[in-house]
Amino acid sequence: MDVELIDLPGGFTERRDYWDEKSFQQDLQDEKNGSIRQDLREATGALFFISGEDLIKRPVEALKINRVFAYAIEEIRKHNDGNVKGRADVPIWFIITKCDAIPDVSEDELRGKIGALLEAAHTTQEDGDWLPKTFFKKGKNVRIYKSIAMGKWEDAQTPPSIADYKPVNVVEPMEDLFICMRESQKDLTKTWIKLGAFAAAIVIAITAGLSYWFDRNHWQNVLQAVQRARESDNYVQAIAMLDNFKTPFPASLLPAFVRAGGELKSIRDDVYKDYEAALYAPIAPEIAKVDTTTLPRVDDLFLDTTKKIDEYLKVLRFAEINPENYAKVRNAAWYFEMGRLFAFEQNMEGVTPDEEFNFIVQSLNYEVPEAWREQVQARIGRLLRHWAMTLPPDAGIDELANYSGKVEQLAGYHDLTDGLMADMNRLRGTWEERRENIIVQNEIGDLLTYKPGEGMPEEEFNLIIRGLNYETPEKWRERVEKVVNNIIQHWTRTLPSDARIEEYADYIDKAAQLCAHTEIKADMAAYLTECRETWSREIDEKWRQIAATWIAEANSASPEDGLDILAHHMAEKTTPAVREMLKDAQDKLYDALADKGIMDYPDNAGELRALIQKFPSMTASAKGKLQERISQIRAKQLAAALNGVRSSRTIEELSNRLKSLGEDSTNPDVAKAIEESVRGLVDARLKAMRNEASAALGKGDFAGGRRNLENSLENLNRDVQSVLDKDKAKPYTNAASSTAQSIMRELMHGHAAQCKQDFQRRKNTSRRQDVTACLDVLKGFINTWPEPEFLSSGEGAEVKRASDFLSVIQGGIKGRLMVVNGDFTAADGLIFTPSIYVVVNEGGRRLFTTSTEKSTRPVFRDSRDFTWTVETGRISVTAYKAGTFSDSVVDSWYVDPSGFYGFASLSGTGRGKHTLTIDFTPSISIPAPPSDW
Secondary structure (H helix, E strand, O other), rough: OOOOOOOOHHHHHHOOOOOOOEOOOOOOOOOOOOOOHHHHHHHOOOOEEEEEEHHHHHHHHHHHHHHHHHHHHHHHHHHHOOOOOHHOOOOOEEEEEEEHHHHOOOOHHHHHOOOOHHHHHHHOOOOHHHHHHHHHOOOOEEEEEEOOOOOOOOOEOOOOOOOOOOOOOOOHHHHHHHHHHHHHHHHHHHHHHHHHHHHHHHHHHHHHHHHHHHHHHHHHHHHHHHHHHOOOOOOOHHHHHHHHHOOOHHHHOHHHHOOOOHHHHHHHHHHHHHHHHHHHHHHHHHHHOOOOOOOOOOOOOHHHHHHHHHHHHHOHHHHHHHHHHHHHHHHHHHHHHHHHHHHHOOOOOOOOHHHHHHHHHHOOOOOOOHHHHHHHHHHHHHHHHHHHHOOOOOOOHHHHHHHHHHHHHHHHHHOOOHHHHHHHHHHHHHHHHHHOOOOOHHHHHHHHHOOOOOOOHHHHHHHHHHHHHOOHHHHHHHHHHHHHHHHHHHHHHOOOOOOHHHHHHHHHHHHHHHHHHOOOOHHHHHHHHHHHHHHHHHHHHHHHHHHHHHHHHHHHHHHHHHHHHHHHHHOOOOOOOHHHHHHHHHHHHHHHHHHHHHHHOHHHHHHOOOOHHHHHOOOOOHHHHHHHHHHHHHHHHHHHHHHHHHHOOOOHHHHHHHHHHHHHOHHHHHHHHHHHHHHHHHHHHHHHHHHHHHHHHOOHHHHHHHHHHHHHHHHHHHHHHHHHHHHHHHHHHHHHHHHHHHHHHHHHHHHHHHHHHHHHOOOOOOOOOHHHHHHHHHHHHHHHHHHHHHHHHHHHHHHHHHHHHHHOOEEEEEEEEEEEEEHHHHOOOOOOOEEEEEEEEEHHHHEEEOOOOEEEOOOEEEEEEEEEEEOOEEEEEEEEEOEEEEEEEEEEEEEEOOOOOOHHHHHHEEEEOOEEEEEEEEOOOOOOOOOOO
8 A cells, every 4th residue: 555644733734824735845846746735635544643741741732733633634524526535434543652751641531632633533424415424424433542662762863672662552553544544445435336336226227117118118009000900901011010020229128028029929920820811711712623634724813813822822931820721722833833824825915035934944843744744845835936036136145145044954854845955955056156156256356357567566465465365266266376476476576676775675574474375385485585585685785875874974073963863873773784884883983072072171070971971872981081081070179179178267158168069068078077177167156155145144134145045056056957967967956955055054043043132132121112123033034934944943943933922922912810819827916817908000000909808828819801011010919908997018029021021920929928929811822932042
């Protein structure tokens, strides 16, 4: 478990107005570093250490600390932005320390001393809405421990020996806290899971109810629509509605046993039964009339029955609903189909050839009685011959192939006579021959009639490819090969002797394509290979001539331009020999380029280096020349750089020099010289800062001295970081910051000494303006040194206590001035006990008179409201003995309550012959003044 500790109270954290600011950590840029108030509201546990010794012996100071703790507990228990976060369950542990100093004090008494803190820690959410009261009513996980560190500590660095060190509740409470924090988080998670499950159950219940109602309503609508279709004998529609029924979303998420539609299967079976009965009713009488010994008599009723039989047999479900009826209809179907054959021959208007052929094939699939066979075969023969005559004289390739394929399909039917089948095969042969002639004419007709030279070379090549790709019938093959070879020979001669390189390359590629073709003959492939070799030699010679002109052009230009010219041409697709020529010329130009660069830039290493970078393919010899010259230039530049760095008198001057050094600043020798210069310049600046601070200390200008010191430090750090990178600058900036802190503490000590001197000079004053003047001096210190490191300990803390003290007494202290008791035994008479009363005056003005007590040791307890200021005059307290005729003075005491501590002199006992005790009880808490001021 990661633990983040928040220090409360102490330093700036005592002031609640700082709680919304980001914490003062070493790295103020850390975005995870939130404000104290935010940290408290997000804390998952709290551990408060309270001094038991302070609770018992210094209750006023403990009360001040506890007040800050109470504020912290209030923030811990708060909900974030009103959201329920279970904050009442956050564990809060109170560790009462230094209990070895109060061994006789019980834990219950300590609880009473921090009662307000315990009450705040036990705060619950019982007064909130129903949600937090129901799910987050906790208010537990609050504990108190007495901690004792037994053993003698010789000093802060030397702990007691193991034998003597017997602590009580030093580590165990923190371990218990971590365990409780884990359990608290688990309990909170479980609570949220329960809350989420409760909400989900409500949503599911509502959704399920609505889904159930919607599902039932949808099913009833479907049933009503099905019923209307059945009543109108539209069984197909009724069955379709039942088949398409689906439970709608979200009802489909419900369990199957509660969804509607459970009776769908039985209702669909009923619809199919009604449908079957309705179709079978008009078919049954006609089936009963069937006489297979005679040919069917075809009329309108017969044809209508045939259609109904087709519709009946298409519904395969009828075979399950009523297998007996379905078998009767299926067995009688052939009879009605034969009747349709007879009727089809008589009425063929509007029938397509494909429909006619399909009807013939369908008729061949039935087994007919032997007595019918001759008549059926005759009718099928007539229909086939009629179908064959539907092929138009100008039929195309696809139509001829279609008719031929259908004739081939008839070969599997034995009911066709041999003569009819022979006629059909003769027709098929005729159609195949017509088809082949059309293919040859369409595909290679222009090839067979082509004369070499009639077309362009590109057209001749395409004609050659087409002739090679075509699947030539055997009787045409020899003729086609002869024509193709003649065209190839003519095509190779169409390349002129003055052709361009691109034309030669195109012919070479096309000749290679022909050689790779599977239909090319060996002699023709050899001829094409010889042509390719001749053309390749021509290309090589042309490239050599062109390369010579390129090299001449490059040599006539400057080396840099010449290299660009060659690089451009080397990217072109040439021959290996040409590329070698260009490479040799390029190497010579690189050497010329290096010589020219050295001549043009004898002292500029950057230009020479840029030249190398611009031409990365430069030869090793040329690059070596340039690099050697660069090394010479760099040596001169480095010597100048070192001299400039070492001669710098200020960091600003050094920074300006470094800007002009460029890459020389990274040289190890230069970098070392830079650090040495920085070290000396920083020491000089720090010495000047110390001198300035000493001058400010002598003048008493502490705020100005601090301001000048901080500005000087900021400027120094900025200057150092402008010269060195972050890592190298850090030791110097750290040293400067450390020195500045030391100087600043000297200034602070001097300022604190001045404050103490002013306080001591004025502390016995009787003038109120002296209090104000001294307080201004103290506040000037606090404003100048507000950081916790200055105000939380040592002299700064003394100044802070003095300021807090004077802030309270500046306007006076209201309270009660009381005469407590006295001892007047010396005034006792022999017979009568005297009656004593006391009169209290301020500067001759009576403040009050006590009651009269008949006792030598009277207890008065008389008081009055009284406001003390440093200007309060002399207080006289006179005791009188009441007499019969007149009162007499028994004794008098005088108090001078002026000065910063004058209020304390109003409480005490005056002693002499008689004693009298008075007491001044302030109505407010007065901070403790500095210890030795």
